[in-house]
Amino acid sequence: MSDITPASWTALTILTDRQAAEGLGRALEETMEPDGVGVFEMEDGSGLWEVGAYFAEAPDQTALALLAAAFDARPFVVSEVPPTDWVAHVRRELQPVEAGRFFVYGSHDADRVPAGRIALLIEAAMAFGTGHHGTTQGCLLAFEELLADGLAPVSVADIGAGTAVLAMAAAKVWRDVPIIASDIDEVAVDVARANAAVNDLAGRLTCIEAAGFAHPDLAADAPFGLIFANILKGPLVDLAPEMANHCAAGGYAILSGILNPQADDVVAAYDAAGFDLFRQRSLGDWTTLTLRRR
Template sequence: MYNNVMKLYKLSFPTTSKAAPIFGDVLAEVVLAVSWYEVDEDTDHWIFECTLNNETSHQNLRELITETAQSHHLPVPEIEVCDLPDTDWLEQTWKNFPARQIGKFFIYGSHSKTDIPVDLIGLEINAATAFGSGEHETTTACIEALTKMHAQGWQTRHPLDMGCGSGILAMVIAKLWQLPVLAVDNDPESVRVTQANAQINNCADTITALCNEGFDGNAVKSKGPFDLIVANILAAPLCDMAPDMAQSITPKGRVVLSGLLVRQLNEVRQAYEKVGFTLIDQHIIGDWAALVFEQ
């Protein structure tokens, strides 16, 4: 019988906000998953974690981390490795991803036996290798913002999902407004997952998913300007993108931004107001926020 239980380990070490992505780029290719989170904003203390199985040499990872630190003139971190409890990860994923209603949408995984309520729009999204299965507050806030805009009668004719992840926001737009959506991401795996999810949800004819680095490259430049841009990324890249957003949006066009913490709200707001946007709405869920700007 197939067994979903596998032996996993967690490797972790202290780092900083600037160093974490450097380690992430290197280790993402050789482990199952990487993540990092902030411990203390005042001291820029972050923790980097990666998950690995028993086929990955702990010693090789230690050497790789040391080489990466030295080549980037970073302190060599003190590394800890611990066992993760034996878990049926497939069953655990299903338990952690129950069907849920967000705005006008009923989002569920393929494991769900629940019928779709007649007054809601069903979206089948499975936890996968690309971000955006609906369970995170940032995705929820974006869907609520888009649902509210649609309910208020606001119209879009040429939308863009920037950093599409699983493609969930592109599908929300396509389902609400019944029109084609361009979805781009700099990760080929996200593009693949978006295309697969579009097929599952009968959006293959309305969603074009392409690999593109932000606003650079013909995938976005040749198809703009857009009257709606959604971007569920992170605060820092969102701020960096503000000038490109302003150049790529039509007059009276809107951008929906998320992936930012409430304490980062003013920073993002200032970056977008500086290039001519006006904040018209915000959706806050816990520590996370989604902002709606109009040009």
């Protein structure tokens, strides 16, 4: 199978209301049969929602205009996406990431792994959150600091794990600690399992599909001494009560996916749920929080 995708088209619009955005997403699927539809809260703290649809052929712009008007959305912006070799593109763009003792790399950089580091291989073809994002680097650095403090949890969870970089980092450090990597997306869970296998960790962590903490395996291993959650502000705030219910007293939560101006809101939500701010770090536009359960 070729890694080069054929030309395609995107149609993007913005709305002010979540309910309307989700309704527009459903209407697009029902009336225009796109290859895919995405509904996302924008990460700039504006409260706006983006709806995107993806088409193999140029979409009917009259139909798009009618749908935008029906849901009080801005006019769709339609763009053609040229054929792209995405694996080659990712390999060019992604450089190894160093975070304390951890070294995240792709197979094309295997000859650059320093001696004495904990190496985490993420294949470019599996770039579902590659570990090269500043939020993941921030989480690894926060993890490094807790390790220096002598952290020794009974169990670990990585919520919204993506490629499971953070869960794998924990599995590399602790051989006998139960570690669960969960994600709401089935594809992400498959990628996490594949990454665990190529890092010789297939038997050391459990990869499951779950929304938040809604899975019996997470209930069975709770309370966790360490919980990673590198997602976004909205889901993090929503998860605060459940995070508290599943975190051991004196345990830690490392949170990221938080834009710098959003950090105070997340800290406030977790303070109300029973966590104290332990450390805070900003890398570029992103903040990582280390919180301790009271």
